Amino acid sequence: GAVVSQHPSRVICKSGTSVKIECRSLDFQATTMFWYRQFPKQSLMLMATSNEGSKATYEQGVEKDKFLINHASLTLSTLTVTSAHPEDSSFYICSAPIRYAGVLQDTQYFGPGTRLTVL
Amino acid sequence: KQEVTQIPAALSVPEGENLVLNCSFTDSAIYNLQWFRQDPGKGLTSLLLIQSSQREQTSGRLNASLDKSSGRSTLYIAASQPGDSATYLCAGKAAGNKLTFGGGTRVLVKP
Numbered sequence: 581g582a583v584v585s586q587h588p589s590r591v592i593c594k595s596g597t598s599v600k601i602e603c604r605s606l607d608f609q610a611t612t613m614f615w616y617r618q619f620p621k622q623s624l625m626l627m628a629t630s631n632e633g634s635k636a637t638y639e640q641g642v643e644k645d646k647f648l649i650n651h652a653s654l655t656l657s658t659l660t661v662t663s664a665h666p667e668d669s670s671f672y673i674c675s676a677p678i679r680y681a682g683v684l685q686d687t688q689y690f691g692p693g694t695r696l697t698v699l
Numbered sequence: 700k701q702e703v704t705q706i707p708a709a710l711s712v713p714e715g716e717n718l719v720l721n722c723s724f725t726d727s728a729i730y731n732l733q734w735f736r737q738d739p740g741k742g743l744t745s746l747l748l749i750q751s752s753q754r755e756q757t758s759g760r761l762n763a764s765l766d767k768s769s770g771r772s773t774l775y776i777a778a779s780q781p782g783d784s785a786t787y788l789c790a791g792k793a794a795g796n797k798l799t800f801g802g803g804t805r806v807l808v809k810p
Contacts, residue, residue, distance in 0.1 A: 584742075586742075612796065614796075614797075614798075621805075622802065623788060623800040623801060623802045623803055624743075624788070624790075624798075624800045625800075626797060626798065626799075629795070629796075629797070671740075673742055673743070675743075675798075677796055684796050686730070686731055686733075686748055686750075686792065687745060687748060688745070688796075688798065689745075690735075690742040690743040690744075690745075691742050692741055692742040693740070693741065693742045695740065
């Protein structure tokens with residue numbers, strides 16, 4: 581099956597610093613990727629839709645200036661948490677569907693997640 | 700706005716028992732309903748996907764049903780094993796390929 585990787589798997593940073601998380605599709609091209617956030621013992625909440633070559637679409641309540649998304653290539657999307665604070669500590673997961681014959685397929689492939697801890 | 704609810708939030712059963720996990724959604728205009736497994740600190744693994752036109756899907760010991768009219772889906776896991784211990788999430792797909800997830804059911808299968 582298709583593989584999606586994330587890097588780093590775990591990051592600890594000081595309050596006020598910025599952290600970049602990478603999401604890569606390893607064996608397929610992903611024109612669209614999704615970024616989710618998951619707090620402990622809670623479900624996944626969609627943050628934004630990342631589109632290759634264009635601006636990301638953010639869900640209501642998600643600050644686009646705080647969570648910068650760049651999808652510069654067909655296999656890489658990055659999420660940068662700017663000026664991170666302790667309340668940004670969470671598990672960030674990306675996913676990508678395969679596009680076949682120009683149509684996004686139903687199955688989404690999820691990355692293994694990145695655990696962010698802001699001290 | 701779609702809301703997805705999973706009951707129970709946690710479930711503990713002895714090995715060999717059948718598991719029944721419930722998922723309900725408020726907007727019946729979903730394209731499909733998916734069930735995922737998540738191990739602690741890990742990403743998601745897709746288990747079953749039911750299209751809106753289907754009633755159920757089966758894979759091995761897993762069977763998932765979908766009733767759009769009542770806004771419910773049920774995941775059955777037959778003859779549970781300790782390796783089935785994980786969190787199970789359901790998600791409804793809406794327009795734009797967006798998934799709305801339920802809160803998950805944490806399952807513990809005791810040997």
